[in-house]
Amino acid sequence: MPPAPPVLEARGITKRFPGVLANDNISLTLRKGQVLGLLGENGAGKSTLMNLIYGLYKPDEGEILVNGEPVEITGSKDAIELGIGMVHQHFQLVDVLTVTENVMLGNESTSGPFLRRDQARRRIVELSQEYGLNVDPDALISDLPVGVQQRVEIIKALYRDADILILDEPTAVLTPQETRGLFKIMGALLERGVSIIFISHKLKEILEICDAVVVLRRGAVAGHADPKDSTERSLASLMVGRDVILDVEKAAATPGDEILNVVNLHVLDDRGLPAVEGVSFGLHRGEILGVAGVQGNGQTELVEALAGLRAVADGRFFIKGDDMTGASPRTITEKGVGHVPEDRQQDGLVASFTVMHNLVLSTYYRDAFSKSIVVNDRAIAENARELVRQYDVRPPTINNLAGELSGGNQQKVIVAREFSRDTDLLIASQPTRGLDVGSIEFIHKQIIRMRDEGDGVLLVSSELDEVLSLADRVAVMFEGQIMDILPIELADKDTVGLLMAGIREQPQAEGTA
Amino acid sequence: MSAKAKAPRRIGFRITRLRIIALFLMMLGVFIMAEAGGMDGETITTLKLDSRTTGAASGVGDIAVPTAAYLLIVGALFILSGAFNLVEARATRWRRLSVVLISLCGILFIPTVIIAAAAGDETNLTTIIAESLRLATPLAIGAFAGIWCERAGVVNIAIEGMMLFAACFGFTALFFLRNTALPLETAQLLAVTIGVLAGGLIALLHGWLSITFRTDQIVSGTVINILAVGVTSFVRREYLLSTEAGAAKLANISIPILSDIPVLGDAIFTNQPIFFMMFVMLAFTHVVMFYTRWGLRTRAVGEHPHAADTLGINVNRTRWINVFVSGMIAGLAGAWFSLEATGSFNDGMTRGAGFIALAAMIFGKWTPLGAFGAALLFGFSESLGVRLQMVGVDFPVQFLQMVPYVVTLVVLAGFIGRASPPKAVGQPYVKE
Ligand SMILES: Nc1ncnc2c1ncn2[C@@H]1O[C@H](COP(=O)(O)OP(=O)(O)O)[C@@H](O)[C@H]1O
Ligand SMILES: [Mg+2]
Numbered sequence: 001m002p003p004a005p006p007v008l009e010a011r012g013i014t015k016r017f018p019g020v021l022a023n024d025n026i027s028l029t030l031r032k033g034q035v036l037g038l039l040g041e042n043g044a045g046k047s048t049l050m051n052l053i054y055g056l057y058k059p060d061e062g063e064i065l066v067n068g069e070p071v072e073i074t075g076s077k078d079a080i081e082l083g084i085g086m087v088h089q090h091f092q093l094v095d096v097l098t099v100t101e102n103v104m105l106g107n108e109s110t111s112g113p114f115l116r117r118d119q120a121r122r123r124i125v126e127l128s129q130e131y132g133l134n135v136d137p138d139a140l141i142s143d144l145p146v147g148v149q150q151r152v153e154i155i156k157a158l159y160r161d162a163d164i165l166i167l168d169e170p171t172a173v174l175t176p177q178e179t180r181g182l183f184k185i186m187g188a189l190l191e192r193g194v195s196i197i198f199i200s201h202k203l204k205e206i207l208e209i210c211d212a213v214v215v216l217r218r219g220a221v222a223g224h225a226d227p228k229d230s231t232e233r234s235l236a237s238l239m240v241g242r243d244v245i246l247d248v249e250k251a252a253a254t255p256g257d258e259i260l261n262v263v264n265l266h267v268l269d270d271r272g273l274p275a276v277e278g279v280s281f282g283l284h285r286g287e288i289l290g291v292a293g294v295q296g297n298g299q300t301e302l303v304e305a306l307a308g309l310r311a312v313a314d315g316r317f318f319i320k321g322d323d324m325t326g327a328s329p330r331t332i333t334e335k336g337v338g339h340v341p342e343d344r345q346q347d348g349l350v351a352s353f354t355v356m357h358n359l360v361l362s363t364y365y366r367d368a369f370s371k372s373i374v375v376n377d378r379a380i381a382e383n384a385r386e387l388v389r390q391y392d393v394r395p396p397t398i399n400n401l402a403g404e405l406s407g408g409n410q411q412k413v414i415v416a417r418e419f420s421r422d423t424d425l426l427i428a429s430q431p432t433r434g435l436d437v438g439s440i441e442f443i444h445k446q447i448i449r450m451r452d453e454g455d456g457v458l459l460v461s462s463e464l465d466e467v468l469s470l471a472d473r474v475a476v477m478f479e480g481q482i483m484d485i486l487p488i489e490l491a492d493k494d495t496v497g498l499l500m501a502g503i504r505e506q507p508q509a510e511g512t513a
Numbered sequence: 514m515s516a517k518a519k520a521p522r523r524i525g526f527r528i529t530r531l532r533i534i535a536l537f538l539m540m541l542g543v544f545i546m547a548e549a550g551g552m553d554g555e556t557i558t559t560l561k562l563d564s565r566t567t568g569a570a571s572g573v574g575d576i577a578v579p580t581a582a583y584l585l586i587v588g589a590l591f592i593l594s595g596a597f598n599l600v601e602a603r604a605t606r607w608r609r610l611s612v613v614l615i616s617l618c619g620i621l622f623i624p625t626v627i628i629a630a631a632a633g634d635e636t637n638l639t640t641i642i643a644e645s646l647r648l649a650t651p652l653a654i655g656a657f658a659g660i661w662c663e664r665a666g667v668v669n670i671a672i673e674g675m676m677l678f679a680a681c682f683g684f685t686a687l688f689f690l691r692n693t694a695l696p697l698e699t700a701q702l703l704a705v706t707i708g709v710l711a712g713g714l715i716a717l718l719h720g721w722l723s724i725t726f727r728t729d730q731i732v733s734g735t736v737i738n739i740l741a742v743g744v745t746s747f748v749r750r751e752y753l754l755s756t757e758a759g760a761a762k763l764a765n766i767s768i769p770i771l772s773d774i775p776v777l778g779d780a781i782f783t784n785q786p787i788f789f790m791m792f793v794m795l796a797f798t799h800v801v802m803f804y805t806r807w808g809l810r811t812r813a814v815g816e817h818p819h820a821a822d823t824l825g826i827n828v829n830r831t832r833w834i835n836v837f838v839s840g841m842i843a844g845l846a847g848a849w850f851s852l853e854a855t856g857s858f859n860d861g862m863t864r865g866a867g868f869i870a871l872a873a874m875i876f877g878k879w880t881p882l883g884a885f886g887a888a889l890l891f892g893f894s895e896s897l898g899v900r901l902q903m904v905g906v907d908f909p910v911q912f913l914q915m916v917p918y919v920v921t922l923v924v925l926a927g928f929i930g931r932a933s934p935p936k937a938v939g940q941p942y943v944k945e
Binding site for chain 1 (some may be wrong): 625804805806808809810813814816819820821824944
């Protein structure tokens with residue numbers, strides 16, 4: 001059987017951003033009715049390439065062919081007309097509008113100047129039924145969970161008769177069960193002749209559903225692979241450029257005294273709505289308690305409350321037996337708590353400060369670094385040189401601005417600062433989000449080292465694999481509550497996945513939230 | 514979770530927004546009752562609905578209010594509903610009762626102010642209604658201008674400046690046109706049009722600075738406001754001051770049939786043209802924003818421009834057009850000052866109305882209907898002030914005039930909830 005004809009080709013695509021070569025002479029081919037996997041670490045240039053194809057950026061070099069014809073795509077309008085649809089990594093939905101309004105936007109059915117919502121609505125219901133998307137056309141986007149929002153994005157593409165569909169990291173926001181659901185939808189799309197580019201940095205998924213794989217590394221094509229004769233290991237080394245250890249090595253935990261005790265904690269989110277609704281748990285020295293859950297189920301607010309950054313609405317929490325509810329961040333820090341915040345750019349660093357000053361953000365006032373009102377830069381520099389060496393921050397100069405470092409090295413600076421203090425409790429929120437594999441490995445090792453040195457570690461992550469490989473016990477959060485806390489032996493992916501979707505019963509029927 | 518008993522520990526008495534309102538209502542209640550206490554029990558206040566122009570009785574009849582009793586009852590109601598909401602501040606179980614009580618206070622509030630102010634006297638409601646509406650005109654139209662701009666994601670604090678420009682150039686146009694052979698109505702129509710276009714033109718400057726050059730939109734608006742003061746007073750001194758600068762105001766129009774309705778016909782349907790345009794703009798803005806393709810795109814661009822871009826909508830073009838329309842509408846509001854209200858132009862004659870219009874837009878949560886309601890309230894405040902000054906009450910007029918604003922502020926802040934502006938407002942759109 002001859003290979004299916006190419007529907008989309010990119011040839012020699014190059015794109016530079018100020019200071020970054022985001023895409024370097026990339027070529028790829030998507031064939032009709034197939035799934036092309038695009039694999040690469042964060043920052044490899046996957047989204048950039050897709051935005052070029054979708055017309056949001058203009059390539060500096062290279063050409064794009066659709067159905068064998070060279071095309072000029074100057075805006076997303078052109079891409080849409082060529083039958084290209086894209087589900088962006090960050091959804092492009094207007095929160096305050098309904099599903100119908102979002103879907104029809106830019107492609108409105110009207111009579112005269114007036115919107116015909118009913119026509120669009122009917123088409124949405126049809127599409128929703130045909131592909132099993134199960135979307136309420138009248139719901140407000142802000143009321144929908146992310147999994148449904150993603151299906152709205154898919155409807156948006158189908159509504160415009162897309163036959164080339166780009167899915168940019170669609171599984172990053174889904175529970176394992178929702179991921180299965182998405183794969184089913186993709187199957188239905190393929191049957192009807194849609195071709196799909198599927199982006200992920202999760203190796204298992206790529207192996208499971210792709211017909212061909214292109215691996216990107218630092219903006220360039222690192223290799224092509226056939227999923228049929230690839231393994232996770234071979235893809236990983238293509239992606240990273242060297243052999244990687246996929247599993248984290250760690251000894252069994254030896255829990256000690258309770259260090260953190262949270263009792264019926266209630267916390268509100270920025271809009272004043274309940275985000276954490278009665279969470280209780282205990283954490284001991286020498287163990288890692290992983291908090292799993294789809295993003296936005298109250299983890300952020302929980303961590304901020306424990307770090308003293310957000311008011312507690314009700315309930316309390318104790319550190320080393322002392323009530324710290326409502327204490328200031330400084331008091332909590334002084335109590336021996338290290339905090340690696342979720343948003344490192346926003347809350348972890350001062351981008352316009354040097355590395356050396358960032359390394360003392362939580363200790364600068366201590367005698368070692370300042371006398372009365374004068375800061376002792378020499379001591380600060382010395383401290384920084386030592387930490388930069390120890391934590392392998394690159395480049396190892398201490399006078400760079402923190403904002404100039406890569407994500408991985410920024411995170412190393414934060415980890416160095418928080419882990420080098422005399423701590424007993426570590427709160428790490430999404431500690432490896434968006435990092436390269438090398439940095440992830442390093443940070444994981446440091447977290448385990450801290451545990452082995454007797455710290456209690458609260459590890460919050462929406463990467464289920466990360467939680468499962470590091471934690472000694474796993475708490476699963478859903479809609480502001482802890483569904484259950486499992487010892488790691490009982491926490492397999494399916495069990496945790498169901499809990500993440502808010503399903504507590506024994507898994508009898510398949511279901512998604 | 515299930516295993517653990519829920520131990521709802523209250524951490525003391527929490528100050529919520531609702532409680533603050535409750536306290537405020539109680540204070541008002543005490544104030545109202547005190548007012549009644551110092552009053553003769555026999556005091557009767559007469560509310561009339563006479564024609565505001567001729568003073569002729571409308572045939573609807575007067576309402577005689579036993580003032581002290583009325584105020585006592587209303588004051589008690591305020592205190593009661595305050596107390597209720599203070600205790601049941603969570604307002605979960607009794608949410609509906611809480612809503613009813615506060616709404617009742619809100620509805621009774623304006624009549625109460627009127628009655629308290631006129632205590633023992635007669636007061637003509639028709640005049641109050643008509644004046645409130647009349648004075649609301651530039652505020653409401655200005656607020657619609659703000660909605661057009663901000664819904665598309667561009668802050669417009671330059672409404673004040675645009676109004677002033679329009680008031681000045683509209684009047685200047687009339688000043689010269691009235692000496693030509695044109696009939697007065699045509700000259701006036703042209704003058705209003707020129708005012709409207711002047712607003713639009715200045716808006717183009719705002720667009721140029723804030724969309725094309727991505728200047729901070731607040732800075733751009735401020736520049737325009739400052740420019741307006743300078744340019745218009747220059748124009749006035751150079752061209753208008755030389756003669757007695759007065760011209761005929763826009764004439765009243767009577768809408769056939771409707772103007773024969775008792776009370777309303779007199780208060781509303783016999784009025785000047787820009788006044789009527791307020792209603793036209795209200796309907797226009799509402800329909801465009803919520804029922805047309807343009808409105809949907811505008812709102813998308815103001816909320817999430819990148820999403821609009823991914824669907825092939827030209828974000829900056831959409832913003833440009835909206836800013837221009839906004840300027841023209843602000844121009845219409847400006848023309849009201851010189852061409853409809855006074856028939857003259859004075860330095861700084863818009864007196865901050867552009868900013869009050871913005872406040873009305875925000876109070877109205879960026880919706881035309883809400884903004885209109887807020888503008889009416891502000892118009893009422895203003896007319897109340899004027900009336901009180903005329904009657905000469907023994908109470909600081911400024912304070913009474915302030916009360917409706919404070920009430921709205923408190924009620925809005927706590928009860929209706931936080932107004933959330935279009936999310937992308939103030940942010941220039943950069944593609945890459
Ligand atoms: N709009 C932009 N401006 C400047 N740099 C960018 C922009 N978008 C992406 N980059 C940079 O280009 C590189 C590739 O990013 P991206 O395509 O988002 O990677 P991926 O999707 O594979 O994670 C990164 O180094 C990123 O910082
Ligand atoms: Mg990406």
